[in-house]
Amino acid sequence: MNQIKIKDEFITLGQFLKLADIISSGGQAKWFLQEYEVYVNEELEDRRGRKLYIGDEVDIPGEGRFEIVTGE
Structure with missing residues (x-):
């Protein structure tokens, strides 16, 4: 499982996609989520604004x- 380090309390799913090098710009997040299945904590998710916290898993x-971990 890959680890994505964050410094804040949470990031959005759109920010995560960019941090994980899945997309190259934030503007692609909406399109990506319409075209591909993304699971957050084993639940299908299509909202780019979904907040991801430390300990959340994205498949x-x-x-x-991927697992969201602290970068501190």
């Missing part, structure tokens, strides 16, 4: 599994 079939 994108074909791209990988």
Whole structure:
């Protein structure tokens, strides 16, 4: 499982996609979430504004599994 480090209390799913190098710009988040299945804590999610907290897991079939961890 890949780890994505954050410094704040949370990040949005759109920010996560960019941090994880899944998309190259924040503007692609809406399109990506319409075209691909993204699971947050094993639940299908399509909102780019979904808040992700430390300990959350994101699974994108074909791209990988990720865990949000603290960067401090």
